Amino acid sequence: MTTSLLPTRPGAPDPDRAGQATSRLPGMARILGIGTAVSDTSYSQTDVLDALDVTDPKIRSLFLNSAIERRYLTLPPQGSDGTRLPEAQGDLLDKHKTLAVDMGARALQACLKDAGADLADVRYLCVVTSTGFLTPGLSALLIRELGMDRHCSRVDIVGMGCNAGLNALNAVSGWATAHPGELAVMVCAEACSAAYAFDSTMRTAVVNSLFGDGAAAIALVGGSADQAAGAEPVRAQQAPRVLKFASCVITDALDAMRYDWDREQNRFSFYLDPHIPYVVGAHAELVTDRLLAGTGLRRSDISHWLVHSGGKKVIDAVMVNLGLTRHDVRHTTGVLRDYGNLSSGSFLFSYERLLAEDVVNPGEYGVLMTMGPGSTIETALIQW
Structure with missing residues (x-):
């Protein structure tokens, strides 16, 4: 990884002021509800180190200086002597299926409750995962698990990594826009x-x-907010519009984040290049300015920043390059502290925390940002 991966600094954002151009942007869809779920057991970083009998001081220091206090995990089963037993790749796939279906079902139900809608109202289901491979995919398994309409349109996005939540949101927004009033x-x-x-x-x-x-x-839901099938009209009218997306694939860093086969361990293994926080941070400005180009907005017009909880160094690098404050990323760092990196859904945990604060005012703008393998940065612009 070299400095040749870093972009030249782009020009200043569009000088037009907020609202002049965004008023002409078609609202792709409105966000009606949010829901989250985790697995059953949480551990402190010290708990994990002790459970796995890690004594190497360098590794222990890495865990304990990660800005993470607790994570929800399902550790390997214990043997009769108390040590954790090895899990073959087939066991891990079974674990993925069990956990992903359970958590996904609970998150979906919580989301619909928040939106004031029912399972029967769902017309399109998109499911994202990068932690296991299943055929049929999680969308079919969730439809069966929850007794949803078997004619529901669906799609599975597999293997895109931590950025995939915004890739999927782009597709879901497009479907909702093309099918006004359908959830x-x-x-x-x-x-x-x-x-x-x-x-x-x-x-x-x-x-x-x-x-x-x-x-x-x-x-x-696309179209008028109060057209959503089953959704409560008052809640729908308060829903933010999804205005625009922008992406950046850092092609010189395609191998910097990857999930591939480890021949020595005979299983898939994730790899993170130690330079990736700086590469991602340096490109954050480029893609953010591209997102705001033509909208009449400057970065200073953005009231809410919901950035992927990719890790302490990643968050710091994004903050420095975008000129953000600790307050701007308080939900990002809070999610990292309480859950660790949740991959594709991390930014939605931050979004849920923002809504719980009840500090958003009508007309305010927010930027959603995720980053992951590719190396890729995805962004979205929303307005309440």
Whole structure:
């Protein structure tokens, strides 16, 4: 990884003021509800180190200086002597199926309750995961698990990584816009406990110190907000509009974040290049300015920033390059502290926390940002 991966600084944002151009943007869809769920057991970082009998001081320091206090995990089963038993790749796939279906179902139900809608109202279901592979996919399994309409349109997005939540939101927003008044739901279900490889290397230690289990769901409707089938009209009228998306694939860093086959451990294993926080941070300005181009908005016009909880160094790098404050990313750092990196659904946990604060005012803008393998940064602009 070299500095050649870093972009030149782009020009200043569009000088037009807020609202002049965004008033002409068609609202792709409105966000009606949000719901989240986690697995059953949480552990402190010290708990995880002790459970896995990690004594290496460098690895312990990595865990304990991660800005993470607790994570929800399903650790390997214990043997008769109390040590954690090894899990074959087939066992991990079974774990992924069990956890992802359970968490995904609970997040979906919580989302619909928040939207004032029912399972019968869902016309389109998009499910995102990168922590396991299933055929049929999670969308079909969730439809069966919850007794949803078997004629519900669906799609599964598999393997895109931590950025995938916004890739999927783009597709779901497009479907909702093309089908006014019909309810579309996206579910991100990440059983990160099923994607772990344990050895004594720093490569696996970085991953093992970071990720946690979690699922998040978000409901959208296109057209007039009060047209949503089954949704409560008052809640629908308060829903933010999804205005625009922008992406950036850092092609020179395609291998910097990857999930591939580890021949020595005979399983899939995630890899993070140690330079990736700086590469992502340096490109955050480029893609954010692209998102705001033509809208009449400057970064200073954005009231709410919901950034993926990718890790302490990633968050710091994004803050520095975008000129954000600790307050701007308080939900991002709070989710990292309480859950770790939840992969594709992390930004939705932050969105839920923002709504719980009840500080958003009508007309305010928000930027959603995720980053992951590719290396990729995805962004979305929303307005309440």
